Amino acid sequence: KGEDVVGDMEALFEKYEKVMSLRKRTEKDAVVVFRDLVRKMDKKLTKVDLQFENQLRATDKAIAQLLRNINKSAGSSYICGVRDTVYKLSGHSAEEAMAHAAAQGLRVYGASRGGFRAQYRAGGSRSVGSRPNTATNHEEKRRRERLERGTGQVLDTFPYITKEQAQAALLKHDLNPTKTLTWMVSMDQLSLLETLSSLAQKQDELKSKEKQDSHTTLELPGFGNGGIEEFLRESESSGKGLLIYKVESITEQEGVRLRGAFDRNGVTLHPGYAPNFRLPLDAFLNSDDFKIFSNAENQRVQESLKKRVLTVTYQSFRETDFSPISVKPKGIDLFQDYKVVYDTRLKKLSKVLHRKDGPVLFTGEKDRGEFGLWDGEPIEIFTISHSPRTERILHIHMNDIREDVTVEGLNITDSNDSVDSHKSLSKDTSGRLLSYKIVIKNSQVVAVFHHSGKTKKAKFIQKRVPNAGSLVKVGQNAFATVLWIPAGMVVSAAENDEKSIDSRQKPHFKSLLQCVCKRKHPVELPGMVDVRLEMTCDGHLFPEAKGLSENLAQISENKDNNNINNSAANSKNIGGWGRSSSR
Numbered sequence: 001k002g003e004d005v006v007g008d009m010e011a012l013f014e015k016y017e018k019v020m021s022l023r024k025r026t027e028k029d030a031v032v033v034f035r036d037l038v039r040k041m042d043k044k045l046t047k048v049d050l051q052f053e054n055q056l057r058a059t060d061k062a063i064a065q066l067l068r069n070i071n072k073s074a075g076s077s078y079i080c081g082v083r084d085t086v087y088k089l090s091g092h093s094a095e096e097a098m099a100h101a102a103a104q105g106l107r108v109y110g111a112s113r114g115g116f117r118a119q120y121r122a123g124g125s126r127s128v129g130s131r132p133n134t135a136t137n138h139e140e141k142r143r144r145e146r147l148e149r150g151t152g153q154v155l156d157t158f159p160y161i162t163k164e165q166a167q168a169a170l171l172k173h174d175l176n177p178t179k180t181l182t183w184m185v186s187m188d189q190l191s192l193l194e195t196l197s198s199l200a201q202k203q204d205e206l207k208s209k210e211k212q213d214s215h216t217t218l219e220l221p222g223f224g225n226g227g228i229e230e231f232l233r234e235s236e237s238s239g240k241g242l243l244i245y246k247v248e249s250i251t252e253q254e255g256v257r258l259r260g261a262f263d264r265n266g267v268t269l270h271p272g273y274a275p276n277f278r279l280p281l282d283a284f285l286n287s288d289d290f291k292i293f294s295n296a297e298n299q300r301v302q303e304s305l306k307k308r309v310l311t312v313t314y315q316s317f318r319e320t321d322f323s324p325i326s327v328k329p330k331g332i333d334l335f336q337d338y339k340v341v342y343d344t345r346l347k348k349l350s351k352v353l354h355r356k357d358g359p360v361l362f363t364g365e366k367d368r369g370e371f372g373l374w375d376g377e378p379i380e381i382f383t384i385s386h387s388p389r390t391e392r393i394l395h396i397h398m399n400d401i402r403e404d405v406t407v408e409g410l411n412i413t414d415s416n417d418s419v420d421s422h423k424s425l426s427k428d429t430s431g432r433l434l435s436y437k438i439v440i441k442n443s444q445v446v447a448v449f450h451h452s453g454k455t456k457k458a459k460f461i462q463k464r465v466p467n468a469g470s471l472v473k474v475g476q477n478a479f480a481t482v483l484w485i486p487a488g489m490v491v492s493a494a495e496n497d498e499k500s501i502d503s504r505q506k507p508h509f510k511s512l513l514q515c516v517c518k519r520k521h522p523v524e525l526p527g528m529v530d531v532r533l534e535m536t537c538d539g540h541l542f543p544e545a546k547g548l549s550e551n552l553a554q555i556s557e558n559k560d561n562n563n564i565n566n567s568a569a570n571s572k573n574i575g576g577w578g579r580s581s582s583r
Contacts, residue, residue, distance in 0.1 A: 012037050078261060078301045080220050080231075082289035083241040086258065089284065090277040143175070150177040157181055158192075165196035168203045220291035228266040228304045240289075243357075244301060248276060255281040261305060263357035265332050268305045270359035310352055310362035316342070322349070325367060378459035379436075382527060384467065384485060385443045386501060389413050390492035393438065394465055394485065395527025397519045400435070407436045407522055409491030413443075423449045423457075440491050465529075472531065478542075480531040484508060488525060 015037065147167060154166040154177065173179040184192055220242065221234035228244075235242040245258040260274040284290065293301065312334065313326035322342040327334050334340065338360070341351035349364030380397035393409055410422055419441075425434040436458075439447040445462040449455055466472060466482060474480045486505045492498050507528045517527055533542045 009041065012041060077247040078223075078293045078298050079245050079247060079258070080223070080242055080291045080293065081245055081258070082220075083243050083264075085287060085289040086243075086245070086277050086279070089279040089287070146175045147171075150175055150180065153177045154180060154184070158184060160189075161193070161196055162200070164200045164203070165193075168199035169196060171203065172199060220289075222291065223293055223297040223300050223304075225300070227300065228262060228308055232266050245277075246271075250281070252281060255279050256284045260357055261301065262308065263354040263360055265337060265354070266304075266308055266329065267310045267332070267354070268308045268361045269354075269357060270361055273359045275358050310338075310360050311365065312340075312349060312352070312362060313365045313367055314349060315367050316347060378461050379448055380461050380463060381438065381445055381448070382463045382465050383440075383445065384465040384488075386490075386492075387494065387497050388443060389494040390490065390497035390501075391440045391443055392488040392490055392501070393525065394488040394529075395517070395525050396521050397517075398436075398521065400520055404432065405435045405522055406432055407438065407489070407525075408434055409438045409440065409489050411440045411491045411493040412446075413441050413493045415441075415493075419447045423447075423455055425449060425451055425455055438491070471534070473537075474531065474533070478536050479534045481534060482529060482531055484530040486529065 147170060150170045151163060151166045154169060155161070155163065158166070169180050169184060170177070173183065187195065221231060221238070223244070224230055231242075231244070241264075243264065244261045246261045248257040248259050250256050256279045257276060258279065259271070259276040260269045263269055308329060310332070311326075311328040312324050314322060314324045316322050322340075324334055324340075332338075337355060339353045339355060340349065341353075342348070343350040348366060349362075351359065352362040353359050377399045381393060382395040384392050384394060386392055389411065391409075391411065393407075396407065398405070412419075412422065419439055422437070422439055425437055427433050433451060435451060437449040438445060439449070445460060448458045448460045450458045465485065468482050468485055470482050472480055472482055484507065486507070487501050487503050488505075490498050490501055505524075507530050509530050515528075521527065535541045
């Protein structure tokens, strides 16, 4: 429309010149004709203005309708964004945002008892993004003013240099005019011009590089089928500090309001108390540090939000006692990354707060002795075969937090029953519920049932122990011969086999303190065997025979079982023997 109007105006002046050139009329007549044409153009311009205003109103209505449509889906829309950019556009530093997260923690944890509330008294309760970063703007303004004043002083003293050279000299001396002039006076004119030209060139290169870096587009990851774990890996590899935010609302007046969805460990933030950020609409749309997720990605985010709730299993036997024994998702350092609030009055875990990102959703499970295993490590079971129908369990390693652990063995070699048909855990004569049942068939451990709130199978590794007389390696220092192995727990499908086994459980030789197994194990199965030390690993024989008791965990089977002269005896632990089978 504007181009049409300009064209009409040009045509109008051409007509005016034509009228004047014809000289058929007086100058007065020409002016009358010109005024008539101008009135016609005014009418045309007025009509164009009305059309333009109507188009603007229609555009405003379309934008308003678009924003309303976006807001309808804002509650289920998520974006990936660079954390520092969110802080910057909201007008706050990372420290202020973290103080706000702590303040949100104070709000949600305000009813906590005892001395735990004091650790959350940090920051105010205002909303992040509620004011511009005036301190930063003021500092930038002062810096520009100092640069302008200093440039004027330098140019007054050295009028033959350029403004860019003067500014380069000032920037070299931290905008201090006195230092700059003193430095410049110390050089002759030719040297000064060469130096200033080099400084100005370096400044231009630096500005050009910064401008290029600012326009470098970061390829932000999406939210694929790998879920939040895949996103965290891609975020770490990018080195940009990415987080996922929920879009709360989008308006022309308030801009884009975001709220954190996950903390930087991928744990779901509390939807009502996670810090929120308000970003200007134009700055958000013009930034390359955000990626809007598709509908499919939004659905995957919502599924991950339901699954990535922090689960803390803990023990508490006294009023102020709180001991976490298991944390899920795995790999999270509870005390390093989070503040936990244990309510001493209600005797339960009440609140969990990420130290930098705010309150998280969590589930606290109190262990009253029935959970047993923790940390997901498999149970190590050291066995030796007595016959095809009899197996002896000599030692067991387990991550079990209960002080009193009961273990039972069952041999189903002669049975056609399924393994699961034997999973029930009965009580012993004192009324204690059985902690573990180890099921053996054909000399193999086929299942380990344990009670963890309910009966379930545990992961395990079966390690075979060599017979007496075998040559073994003790740690990394010596070779030894196994002299005696305890009876252990006899798990037999034949009664006659049990009668033929030596019932002795204690080793003949003295057990050194450093040889005793430090892992959690049943007291009745210490895993101590008698060995005779033969020679060191570098070929030196022991000077005298000496019998000691050693733990199984310090011994591994010698692959090259050569004959070695007798030298010394020792009783060792059998926990490190090599051959194993796992389930």
